[in-house]
Amino acid sequence: MxxxxxxxxxxxxxxxxxxxxxxxxxxxxxxxxxxxxxxxxxxxxxxxxxxxxxxxxxxxxxxxxxxxxxxxxxxxxxxxxxxxxxxxxxxxxxxxxxxxxxxxxxxxxxxxxxxxxxxxxLPGVDRPAIASFFPTLRGETVMLDLGANVQCDARNLVQFTVMGNAFARSVLGIKEPTYGLLNVGSEELKGHEILHEARQELSGLNLPGRFHGFVEGDDITKGTVDVVVTDGFTGNVALKTAEGTAKLYTEFLRGTFRSSLLASIGYLLARPAMRKLLKRVDPRRYNGAVFLxxxxxxxxxxxxxxxxxxxxxxxxxxxxxxxxxxxxxxxxxxxxxxxxxxxxxxxxxx
Amino acid sequence: MxxxxxxxxxxxxxxxxxxxxxxxxxxxxxxxxxxxxxxxxxxxxxxxxxxxxxxxxxxxxxxxxxxxxxxxxxxxxxxxxxxxxxxxxxxxxxxxxxxxxxxxxxxxxxxxxxxxxxxxxLPGVDRPAIASFFPTLRGETVMLDLGANVQCDARNLVQFTVMGNAFARSVLGIKEPTYGLLNVGSEELKGHEILHEARQELSGLNLPGRFHGFVEGDDITKGTVDVVVTDGFTGNVALKTAEGTAKLYTEFLRGTFRSSLLASIGYLLARPAMRKLLKRVDPRRYNGAVFLxxxxxxxxxxxxxxxxxxxxxxxxxxxxxxxxxxxxxxxxxxxxxxxxxxxxxxxxxx
CATH class of the missing domain: 3.40.50.10950 (Rossmann fold)
Structure with a gap:
């Protein structure tokens, strides 16, 4: 019991x-x-x-x-x-x-x-971070920090990675989580110096799982890694941009089904499945940000x-x-x- | 002619x-x-x-x-x-x-x-920026910088605003565009000092339209303002996060219509409308980033x-x-x- x-x-x-x-x-x-x-x-x-x-x-x-x-x-x-x-x-x-x-x-x-x-x-932690789950093509990904720390140094990012990694293992039950630092992707845009420092430090740490290096904005929903680490400014903008995009898509979808009689009938037939979809993207399902x-x-x-x-x-x-x-x-x-x-x-x- | x-x-x-x-x-x-x-x-x-x-x-x-x-x-x-x-x-x-x-x-x-x-x-411009359109609930919004400048000072952000404003007027044909600076939203998270400086400067400038102050990630797709201004790091992450979220939603939608026979029939009936939807969120429609x-x-x-x-x-x-x-x-x-x-x-x- x-x-x-x-x-x-x-x-x-x-x-x-x-x-x-x-x-x-x-x-x-x-x-x-x-x-x-x-x-x-x-x-x-x-x-x-x-x-x-x-x-x-x-x-x-x-x-x-x-x-x-x-x-x-x-x-x-x-x-x-x-x-x-x-x-x-x-x-x-x-x-x-x-x-x-x-x-x-x-x-x-x-x-x-x-x-x-x-x-x-916790001993070893300078600053706590806010973490939450994101739905992805492969399941769920943890992202942090979502807004507690607007400016972060490499040390903060490394600590966030340790926290996110432990979170993915204990709560998502992933024994060997993959983890990465959010950065801009193009070759020529190398991102902040801080990110390179954090990358170097993480490469030397022996955390469970595998360090993927840098990931980009679209890797979040692709589920490229189990843990996405970023500063609180970028994380907050990414979270809200994703929420906004999902809402926009739902609105477009509603408009689509209202646009013709056939579409409306189609909607009636697909309704049980559509409800499942709307449940799947329902922001309430992802409510509950954790202070790690x-x-x-x-x-x-x-x-x-x-x-x-x-x-x-x-x-x-x-x-x-x-x-x-x-x-x-x-x-x-x-x-x-x-x-x-x-x-x-x-x-x-x- | x-x-x-x-x-x-x-x-x-x-x-x-x-x-x-x-x-x-x-x-x-x-x-x-x-x-x-x-x-x-x-x-x-x-x-x-x-x-x-x-x-x-x-x-x-x-x-x-x-x-x-x-x-x-x-x-x-x-x-x-x-x-x-x-x-x-x-x-x-x-x-x-x-x-x-x-x-x-x-x-x-x-x-x-x-x-x-x-x-x-152009005279008056220190650094060019990358701009593009985003679909919103109200039409289209211009966002910049999407990745040319990973780190920006207040002066850069003010110049990006002038560029984005001119772009919205000449290309989108909006005579009095609204414009805002992308920031994190919660009261207690005041964002970078740079953003506050830029906000102050923009409040004093007499650009056509109306300065909305700060906006958040979900304001992009809400269409709260016609021009969203941010640094190239945040802009790039926001753009790719939005693209990723739209792709994820499309995948979920596909899965939904395949999930039952009724849903499949529903899809057939709604197909012309669905095609319109997929066209509307088709990333190719938003292809073409401008160097301003x-x-x-x-x-x-x-x-x-x-x-x-x-x-x-x-x-x-x-x-x-x-x-x-x-x-x-x-x-x-x-x-x-x-x-x-x-x-x-x-x-x-x-």
Whole structure:
């Protein structure tokens, strides 16, 4: 029998909180019967919602707080002034061991700042990164950083690679993941110096799997590698460009089926298959970005998501916890540390 | 009656050259009857192809050369050692006034290096940029730079905006284009300092249309602005990510229609409409990236394209020439120059 798992939910984060959070937990409950939930937020709002879901109520408890992080709060302000917020208390509960992971659809910057402060980074990690899955022709690819670090040096990129590699192994179950650095492709465009430094460092590291070197934007959806590593600026633009393109295509497709009577009939016949397609490209299926490199599991849901999307984010947290992603990552960073040639010298100098 | 227009074609550039180039010109001929072509390349290969297309032959001439730029040639090497190449001679013919534009499917870096050397940049332009159209929910958006400049400062981005704005007005015919700088969206992620500098400068410039400030990756396909400005690294990744996502979606769609008998029948009924859709997202329709900021028109076709794609690149060159894009851009840079407050002081100091 699987051990029970407790998750801390920021019930006040997201455009449709707390109703969306509670309904999301209800969907997740049916998928993960071994999970217990702690809802952090306004009891007067959460309690009536739970009253309508007896089975969920049976595996849940509420920790009341009136304070919530707003979407306009700057990270530094949230860190200083929102110490009793639902978001902060959820993170604190993970730190204290009462829960195994935090899931929040609230303010990304505030969540990252608080998570860093409360959970701290893993030994060997300078900066955490945001990671998520992308659908590809071959399955799924992990990409990071998706926006935590707008500017990165080679060392950051190398650390992101170690994190992404551990993530792919533990959560996707790929024993020997392939991994690459996102760059521009043409021969003459050699990309930033930083990328070349990172490439050189990664060639010397003995990470599990195989280093593919540089990959290009279209390699993400081709599934050329299991892990795509980039800085948070490029990653964020690539993620949103991909989302935008998928939406555009769906709109074009809708227009196509409305363009003639035959096409409309065709659509009716193909509808069950089309629904499968739309489900496959449904952004809610890819909801749940993971903050990697921290000493605790934090999953960020899209703020505008619905219960189904939030349930998916919960599922990502369950996967991370069940598969020991943090433990794998911790071991990898220790191994990398030992394999760095100049490390003993540095240690001796200190 | 429209004046006749002469175009210089690098007949040896691209994976399927010269046959693809000649067949592309034949397609373009039927669309643009006022165009004359000069084919630069191996006469022994081009001539037999033209012999099979009498009407094309009647508006074409061949300038023979045995030398060609290879796809492995580094830009600096191509610049020094490929002075008699088909690519270089095509550019020279534009410089000398024998042709109005160059179209090449050859090595991008070599083409850019040679075009800069032969044609020079427009007054006011430090570096040329690569621009192309993107399909959007509202029509088409111009994006630049797509890969010419991996690292850009604020001044570069401002100049790219002036170029993109002139391009949207002259080629897309938008009198008052909206334009924005590509950035990461979340409040807490403020993007590079360079972007903030560029934003400030653009707010002070009096370009036609309206400055929208920052836009995000998904704004590209939403069509939030008519012109999206970014550095060549981010632009290249965004372009390729969008292409990759569209391909993935098409593959998913194919799979959907093969997934059941009903879906297959549905596809048969919807086929004419589906063909329209696939045409709409066909990357060949968006083939033809423009080198903006040079004293002459240069259009780069995808190296792997076919005749239809190459014909589209020719069409882009025709549009640029017919709509006086260079002249508009030249006037705009003069106006910007005058409107820069510190310019008179600088001029006085010199």
């Amino acid at each position: 699987t051990e029970r798992l407790t998750l801390a939910l920021d019930a006040m984060g997201g455009d449709h909180a707390p109703a969306m959070v509670v309904r999301g937990a209800e969907i997740a409950r049916t998928r993960y019967p071994q999970v217990d939930f702690i809802f952090f937020g306004r009891e007067s709002e959460i309690s009536p919602l739970l009253d309508r879901m007896k089975k969920l109520k049976a595996v849940s408890r509420i920790v009341h707080t009136d304070e919530a992080v707003s979407s306009d709060d700057r990270p530094s302000v949230a860190l200083r002034n929102r110490r009793s917020s639902s978001m902060r208390m959820a993170l604190d509960s993970v730190k204290e061991g009462a829960a195994k992971a935090t899931i929040s659809a609230g303010n990304t910057g505030a969540l990252m700042a608080m998570a860093k402060f409360v959970l701290k980074t 490199g921290l000493n605790g599991i934090t999953v960020k849901s899209h703020g505008g998501t619905d219960a189904l999307g939030f349930a998916h984010a919960i599922g990502v947290a369950v996967d991370l916890a069940r598969n020991g992603c943090l433990e794998t990552m911790g071991r990898d960073f220790k191994a990398v540390d030992r394999s760095t040639p100049d490390e003993p010298a540095q240690a001796a100098a200190v | 429209t004046e006749r227009l002469t175009l210089a074609l690098d007949a040896m550039g691209g994976d399927h050259a010269p046959a693809m180039v000649v067949r592309g010109a034949e397609i373009a001929r039927t669309r643009y009857p006022q165009v004359d072509f000069i084919f630069f390349g191996r006469e022994s290969e081009i001539s037999p192809l033209l012999d099979r297309m009498k009407k094309l032959k009647a508006v074409s001439r061949i300038v023979h050369t045995d030398e060609a730029v290879s796809s492995d040639d580094r830009p600096s090497v191509a610049l020094r050692n490929r002075r008699s190449s088909s690519m270089r001679m095509a550019l020279d013919s534009v410089k000398e006034g024998a042709a109005k534009a160059t179209i090449s499917a050859g090595n991008t870096g070599a083409l850019m290096a040679m075009a800069k050397f032969v044609l020079k940049t 900021g040079l004293n002459g028109i240069t259009v780069k076709s995808h190296g792997g394209t076919d005749a239809l794609g190459f014909a589209h690149a020719i069409g882009v060159a025709v549009d640029l020439a017919r709509n006086g894009c260079l002249e508009t851009m030249g006037r705009d840079f003069k106006a910007v120059d005058r409107s820069t407050p510190d310019e008179p002081a600088q001029a006085a100091a010199v």
